Amino acid sequence: MKRKSLEFTYGFFEVLKKESNNRMTSTSGAASASKICFNSDCNHLKSERPTKGWRLRTGELAELCDRCASAFEERRFCDVFHLNASGWRNCESCGKRVHCGCIVSVHEFTLLDAGGIECIACARKNVVLGSNTSWPPSLLFHSSLSERFKDYSAKGWSQLGGSGPVPWRQAPILFNSLTPQPELHSRVPYEVDLYTGMDRLNVSNRLSTPYLEMKKIDDFSESLMNGTLKLGAHDIHENGDAGIHCEERHSSCLTKSQQPSLKESNPSFVLAVPYTSPDEANGQIGVSSTHLQPNPQSSLVKQFPSNLHNRLDSSGETQVRDGRPRPDGRGRNQLFPRYWPRFTEQDLQQIPGDSNSVITPLFEKMLSASDTGRIGRLVLPKKCAEAYFPPISQPEGLPLEVQDSKGKEWIFQFRFWPNNNSRMYVLEGVTPCIQNMQLQAGDVVTFSRLEPGGKLVMGFRKASTASASEQDNEAKNSSGVSTHGDAKVADPSSWSKVDKSGCIAKEALGTKLAVSRKRKDGTLGSKGKHLRIDNEDLIVLKLTWEEAQGLLCPPPNHVAGVVVIEGFEFEEYEDAPVLGKPTLLATDNLGENIQWAQCEDCFKWRRLPSNVLLPSKWTCSSNSWDPEKSFCSASQELTTEQLENLLPHCNPAAFNKMKAPKQGPENVDALAGLDALANLAILGEGKALPASSQATTKHPRHRPGCSCIVCIQPPSGKGPKHKETCTCNVCQSVKRRFRTLMLQREKKQSQKEEETTRKKQQLSLHDKVLDDDPLPCTNAGYGSPNPKKVTTEGSDDDPNRVKSSTSTFKGQIDLNIQPEREEELSPGSDSGITMRLLQDATERYLRQQCILSSSGNSNSEVTQTQPRGGTEGEKITTSVNLGASNQHADRDHPAVFSIKTSAPTSATR
DNA sequence: ATCACGCATGGAT
DNA sequence: CATCCATGCGTGA
Structure with missing residues (x-):
């Protein structure tokens, strides 16, 4: 293979027929360009509107003539066209004949631990019954053919494996030193036990390492999807439809070729070196390091052209082949999935x-x-x-x-x-x-x-993103929601694009790839390396920080706590924010607070009471407040001009999207993004959307990408400090977090006090009437839902609060504190600097609140789409060396910071 | 006082 | 429970 790389080439064991190669070669764009049915066994002309078949590497769908399409859709394709091809097997359960050797059939069966295959019907059945299928048949996810291939991209290649979600193993490569190896084209640094011969892979035997287990299939599939998977024909006699191509946008497309082709890749249909001795895995694993060596029984390999030696072990127990010293003597060389390369x-x-x-x-x-x-x-x-x-x-x-x-x-x-x-x-x-x-x-x-x-x-x-201009471009070029702000959620599309200074060595490359589809990696922020969105959830989430914030709508009867430290306000809700539909808060002519919501279907704006919380998908039909406007056909009250006044202008992309009354692709995508976010929240069972992490119970010391106060600082607190006026995500996040923390602390404290008081009263004054509650307003806002939103400013000037807030620091702040875990934390003993900081901050905060409240509530028309950032920024008056407190808070001062307060019934906006 | 080195620790997997 | 690894921290330059 002399062409530019074709890494991540997954070959079936055999080389495709030339004919099919040609077809595949022309897939990028040619799938539709050709007038002939994509099925190489069929020379029929496609109809004018050819039916789509399986997905090609380019992401397109093979276009079939009516006959083939019909066969495909009816799952008769193999029966019709591959009848004489090899690869037919019988279902171990029902005996049904199943073709196992082509792309079309790849989802029609699943592998069994004990060998053999099972048709998908039986697999489904058995899975339900707790079968012994080694992997959840990907097919179980497919309810229809039309969905099947969609899922290739959506769910990654586990689906392929679905035919045998046999995990692929990345075979670490033997380091070949810096000296070039003479043998430049020996390949196989990677192995993918992906397919076929599949029954030959005794999965249970091989997959001994935990992350190869089923539960890790996500990683598996995720990784798989990161390659330009090229599934060649299982059988040399197969026809050309044997190539499955990972949808590019999900693949890392490790090829520099603009038009990767099977033809080109054929030479790379090398058999992987399974890093497993032939005796392993029941001796059924063909071992070969020679490319172009047909081996009908080998496993599907994912191999990279390289001159590297292989050295890996199977299931983590491989033998080291290079003889290189293995200090640990374990010979394990399984890489954690998080290190699997996901090259774009x-x-x-x-x-x-x-x-x-x-x-x-x-x-x-x-x-x-x-x-x-x-x-x-x-x-x-x-x-x-x-x-x-x-x-x-x-x-x-x-x-x-x-x-x-x-x-x-x-x-x-x-x-x-x-x-x-x-x-x-x-x-x-x-x-x-x-x-x-x-x-x-x-x-x-x-x-x-x-x-x-x-x-x-x-x-x-780059994990995070790009400059504003680039984001603008992205907003135009890609289909995300707007991309303003630097809090885009792991948008891989921006990867590698960040550094315009030349980090992208495009200049060095003579050829350029056509604009690739976006691929995704669910990596999310901090915990990204561990937490990834499932492939099926791989919907581009392009939200600005403000947009994301806007989505986190509090239930109308929930109030936020507000905390300010060093002039930074933090607000947080007792309960998880609700992912609601962003709306525009406004005041009508009569001075009444209202909100405008946009219908998901017709995109018209509807006037609603200001205190209602809408689901993420809200349509006119749900408009119970205004029956006349509960139909999409009803006219929109809001004029474009009014709308423009209401919409945030700092984000043109978002603005345009929201303004757009017609549904366009952008809207669709934007909504998809929002929906995705909403769905994430839903999936999270109502928990707050994990901004950066989710799975862990405790905050590690530093998490990359995490925006918590701990993680925004370099380990030694020596990195660049954020300026007081900084409005970056991190800072804003920190501010929010602080505010929340403080308020929650306040609230808890007040609750405790109330409780204590009550008990005392009950004990000592049990004869008295109870309407002499000395803390009449305590906890009012939490115990009973506040039906109407109250502005923070309005309530924060409560002098009681001022007093209590400033006087009750007992310890330190655990900046990683989780509100729900606060009870577990004991008051710290070491106050010192942190104490003073907090006191100062609180005092400033309170002073500020007084100022703000006295100046009135000017936020009545703030939109929910970017509600908090701006106002918080305005309120920043004091410099905070985030790093300084961060460091200590992280580890040295894990204790409690508490504020005594009463009746924090306020809400923000 | 600062920095670099290298080990130790402990959370995460 | 073993291992990994992020990072804290002691020590010496």
Whole structure:
């Protein structure tokens, strides 16, 4: 394979027929260009409106003639066209004959642990009954053919595996040192036990490592989907429809070729080196490192062209083949899924290289705070380091030459230190490089090998986003909701695009890929490396911070707490915010507070009472407040001009979308994004949308990408400080968080006091009448829903509150505190600086509140779509060295900060 | 006082 | 429970 890389090529064992290759070669765009049915066994002309068949690599659907389409849809395709092809097997349960060797049939069966296959019907049945299918038949997700292939992209390749969601294993590559290997085209650094021969893979035997287990299928599929999966024909006799192509937008498309073709990739239909000795896995795994070697029984391989040796073990128990010292002696080399490379085309494009370059993605790592800290040590995942970097026996390690995406050479010290009978590998001296690439915690660095030459290449993906202008472009070019603000949710489309300074080595590449479809990686912020949106949820979420905030509508009868520290206001709700429909709050002619909501269907704006909370999908039909306007056909009361006045102008993209009365693609996508967010919340069972993390119980010290006060700082608190006027997501998040924290604390305290008081009263005054409650308003706002929103400002000037808030600091703030866990925290003993900070902050806050409240509520027309950011920013009056408090709060001061207060019945807006 | 180094710790998996 | 790894921290330059 002399062309540019075709990594992540998943081959079935056999080379496709040339004919099919040709067809596949022309798939990008040609699927529809040709007038002939895509089915190579059919030479019929397509009708004018050909029916879509299976999905091609390009993301398009194969266009079939009526006959083939009919067969396809009726699941008779294989019966008709592959009858004489090999790959037919019988269902172990019902005996039904099932074709197992082509793209069309790939979802028609599932693999059994004990070998053999099961037709999907039986698999479904058995799964329901708790069958022994080794993997949840992907097919179970498919209710219809039309959905099947859609799901390829939507759910990743587990579906493919669905035919045998046999996890693929990434076979760490034997480091071949920096010296180029003579054999430039031996391939196989990767193995994917993806398919076929599938029954030959005794899954249960092989998948011994936890993350290869079923529960990890998400990762599996996720990773799979990150390759330009090319599923070749199972059988050489198969016809061309054997190629399944991962939809590009979900694939990492590790090819630099603009028109990857099976023809080109054929040579790469190499058999993977399964890293498993032939004796393993029941001896059924063909082992081959020779490409172009047909092996009808081999497993589907995902292989990269490279000259690297392989070395991996199967199911984590592989033998090391390189003889390289394995300090741990375990021979385990399974990489954690989070390190599996998820290269995008853009990633590849970053990598300098000529047209003959072959890029072998090795691994990637999300940068931690310490990675990007001053120390300049990039912690390497042990297995990655051992797999892909030269073996080192001395802690001093050796210098490693790495090329960045600009082609710039860096030399890092690759070394390790002993740690718990193991090793901890680090790259030292990465600071200049990190800075050069303008990377920060949360960004992802990718390591690849460039062939020929074996050069180590370090690329990156920015976790967060791009400049405003770029976002504008994205707003236009992509289908997201607006992209203003820097809080876009892990939008991979922006990956690699961030650094216009040249980090994208496009210049270095002569050829450019056509605009690729967006791929996604569900990585979310901080916890991203562990928390990923399931592939099925891979809907682009492009929301600005404000938009996201706007979606988090409090129930109308819920009030927010407000806390200010060092002039930063924080508000939070006792309960999880509700993902509601963004609306526009306004005041009508009579001075009455109202809100405008846009119908999901007709996009007309409807006037509603100000205190109603709408579901994320709200339509005119749900307009119970104005029957006359409860039909989409009803006219819109709001004029465009009025609407323009109401809509936020800081975000043109969002503005246009919201303004648009007609449904256009943008709207659809925007709504899809919102819906996705809403759905996420729903899926979260009502819990607050995890801004950055979800699964963990405790906050780690520093999480990359996390915007909590802890994580926004580099480990030593030495990084750049946020300015007091900073309105970045992080700062705003911090502010919010603070406010919430304080208020919750306040509330809890007041509740406790109330309780205490009550008890005392009951004990000592049980003869008295009870209407002498000394704390009449305590807890009123929480105990009984406040039916109407009250402005924070209006209530915060409660002098009682002022007094109590300033006087009751008992300890420190645990900035990672989770409100619901507060009870578990004990009051801290060490107050010191933090105490003073808080006191100061609170005082300032209270002063401020007085000022604000006296100046009246000017926010009556603030929109929910960007409700908090602006006002909070305005209220920032005091500088806070976030880093300073952060550091201590993180670990040294885990204790409690409490405020005594009474009756915080206020709500924000 | 600062920094770099390298080990230790502990949360997460 | 073992392991990984992020990062804290002691120590010495």
